[in-house]
Amino acid sequence: MNIRNSKYEEALQRYHEKIANAATEDMVLNMGPQHPSTHGVLRLELITDGEIVKDVIPHLGYLHRCFEKHAESLTYQQTIPFTDRMDYLASMNNSHVWVMGVERMLGIDKEIPKRVEYIRVLVCELNRIASHLIAIGTYGIDIGAFTPFLWCFRDREHIMGMLEWASGSRMLYNYIWIGGLFYDLPVGFEERCREFITYFKPKMAELNQLLTENQVFIERTANVGVLPMDVAINYGCSGPMLRGSGLKWDLRRIDNYSAYPEIDFDIPVGKGEMGTLGDCWDRYKVRVDEIAESVKIVEQCLDRLQKELKRTADFDPRAKLPRKITPKAQDYYIRGEGAKGELGFYFIADGKSEIPFRAKSRGPSFNNLSVLPEIAKGVMIADLIAIIGSIDFVLGEVDR
Amino acid sequence: MTFDDIKELLVAKFGADAIIGEERAGMQPALLIAPDSIVDVCRELRDNPKTYFDFMSSLSGVDYGVDACRFGVVYHLASIPYRLQLTLKISVEHDRNIQKLPTFKSVSTVYRTADWHEREAYDLLGIYFEGHPDLRRILLPDDWEGYPLRKDYKNAEYYKGIKID
Numbered sequence: 001m002n003i004r005n006s007k008y009e010e011a012l013q014r015y016h017e018k019i020a021n022a023a024t025e026d027m028v029l030n031m032g033p034q035h036p037s038t039h040g041v042l043r044l045e046l047i048t049d050g051e052i053v054k055d056v057i058p059h060l061g062y063l064h065r066c067f068e069k070h071a072e073s074l075t076y077q078q079t080i081p082f083t084d085r086m087d088y089l090a091s092m093n094n095s096h097v098w099v100m101g102v103e104r105m106l107g108i109d110k111e112i113p114k115r116v117e118y119i120r121v122l123v124c125e126l127n128r129i130a131s132h133l134i135a136i137g138t139y140g141i142d143i144g145a146f147t148p149f150l151w152c153f154r155d156r157e158h159i160m161g162m163l164e165w166a167s168g169s170r171m172l173y174n175y176i177w178i179g180g181l182f183y184d185l186p187v188g189f190e191e192r193c194r195e196f197i198t199y200f201k202p203k204m205a206e207l208n209q210l211l212t213e214n215q216v217f218i219e220r221t222a223n224v225g226v227l228p229m230d231v232a233i234n235y236g237c238s239g240p241m242l243r244g245s246g247l248k249w250d251l252r253r254i255d256n257y258s259a260y261p262e263i264d265f266d267i268p269v270g271k272g273e274m275g276t277l278g279d280c281w282d283r284y285k286v287r288v289d290e291i292a293e294s295v296k297i298v299e300q301c302l303d304r305l306q307k308e309l310k311r312t313a314d315f316d317p318r319a320k321l322p323r324k325i326t327p328k329a330q331d332y333y334i335r336g337e338g339a340k341g342e343l344g345f346y347f348i349a350d351g352k353s354e355i356p357f358r359a360k361s362r363g364p365s366f367n368n369l370s371v372l373p374e375i376a377k378g379v380m381i382a383d384l385i386a387i388i389g390s391i392d393f394v395l396g397e398v399d400r
Numbered sequence: 401m402t403f404d405d406i407k408e409l410l411v412a413k414f415g416a417d418a419i420i421g422e423e424r425a426g427m428q429p430a431l432l433i434a435p436d437s438i439v440d441v442c443r444e445l446r447d448n449p450k451t452y453f454d455f456m457s458s459l460s461g462v463d464y465g466v467d468a469c470r471f472g473v474v475y476h477l478a479s480i481p482y483r484l485q486l487t488l489k490i491s492v493e494h495d496r497n498i499q500k501l502p503t504f505k506s507v508s509t510v511y512r513t514a515d516w517h518e519r520e521a522y523d524l525l526g527i528y529f530e531g532h533p534d535l536r537r538i539l540l541p542d543d544w545e546g547y548p549l550r551k552d553y554k555n556a557e558y559y560k561g562i563k564i565d
């Protein structure tokens with residue numbers, strides 16, 4: 001089974017030679033895979049000259065769970081729990097995109113009841129807030145600020161509790177189903193959610209005072225890890241990474257899917273307020289602003305869900321669930337805005353079975369992380385930590 | 401620009417030898433490109449002021465089944481200025497001989513994001529990309545044998561003498 005063709009081994013040899021031939025004054029340093037600042041099991045091989053990082057070689061795959069292989073042996077519906085486990089900090093967003101893709105292939109995307117669409121957007125945005133809270137909190141702790149981490153987790157816990165109430169699970173929900181939802185929202189959810197929003201708004205103002213405008217934090221992040229817009233586009237960066245570089249590109253507005261066209265929200269972009277456009281602080285600030293926008297979206301969803309789309313006794317979120325999910329033979333690429341950026345699924349359906357012939361997932365973290373060696377050349381090791389934190393990747397999705 | 405305009409533009413530039421067909425069955429039409437011209441086509445699509453396909457959303461390697469004896473790569477491009485999407489497909493026949501992998505040209509010189517995507521396709525499907533700067537396995541260990549996403553892949557029973565349960 002071993003391949004004898006040396007052509008395929010060339011790159012591996014080049015890599016080994018590069019490590020072996022590092023100059024004597026250079027040091028090869030392994031950061032991770034168990035280092036907390038790599039946000040999961042990522043190993044970065046650094047070639048350093050003193051404090052200066054000369055080269056970064058990321059090693060992935062410690063969390064590879066064969067998403068694509070599993071998807072080729074399970075039906076579309078059965079794969080939804082696997083999508084939850086990709087970006088486990090924003091599970092709702094993942095399953096939303098997957099479900100949307102299958103619905104469009106089946107041609108039932110226009111028949112989904114409005115209430116279902118609004119509930120989907122509501123839970124997705126709650127989940128986005130939770131994901132950004134983690135991003136901000138852990139970023140603080142990377143830089144050396146411990147308090148925001150605890151505050152963010154305290155507030156995130158409310159969201160976890162609410163989503164658990166709706167779906168029965170704390171992190172991996174399996175809540176959004178093809179054609180509908182697992183269950184309707186529990187009675188009293190909307191009121192509880194409103195309470196949370198009222199509670200949460202002043203907390204964000206506090207957090208901004210503590211971290212966003214903190215002079216030490218600004219010193220550590222402004223002008224660090226500058227990612228110019230053209231580099232970001234060429235490397236396929238998306239989400240807050242791309243918006244932090246100043247480009248107004250949000251698939252919720254570009255593709256106008258689900259209930260987003262009826263909702264009013266802004267797209268925050270980096271402006272280079274504290275330093276250069278596209279630095280770590282800009283990316284951080286985009287996430288903070290996005291939380292405020294998500295709060296706006298949640299409020300609008302609640303307005304609709306409590307007025308014209310009220311819960312009725314005969315409302316069944318599973319009414320449109322297709323009995324048999326067999327899309328006709330076609331290729332389809334679906335993209336949507338996950339918490340980290342453009343999340344895409346590429347389906348090949350053969351038209352005969354309920355199992356996709358091929359399902360490729362394009363994770364935003366995977367692409368966002370790939371730019372790291374480019375922007376981390378020549379920085380200090382401490383700044384590298386700041387850059388990694390500002391990318392905000394989730395290894396579950398990098399490795400899939 | 402519609403799909404037909406893009407096709408016309410490419411045929412005018414590269415001739416009918418490079419643009420060998422199209423697929424219109426599904427909701428997203430795709431252009432079939434001759435494998436040798438893919439780099440030029442991508443560069444033209446990226447740099448032409450009428451298209452500006454500057455963003456590569458995804459690059460997927462595909463094994464078209466044991467009977468088909470065909471491997472392919474599917475490119476999903478997006479144009480940020482014009483808000484367009486385009487699918488390109490290339491494929492070659494291949495006899496599944498593991499000593500000689502299906503080979504395509506690397507587009508990592510045009511889109512840097514293709515770097516990791518091509519490594520993934522090489523890792524999981526055994527598709528070789530000529531001209532890639534660093535084509536190592538990315539998700540699996542360097543000494544892994546076989547390509548797991550191939551349709552004829554048999555699950556490994558042992559890894560370095562350790563039984564896999």
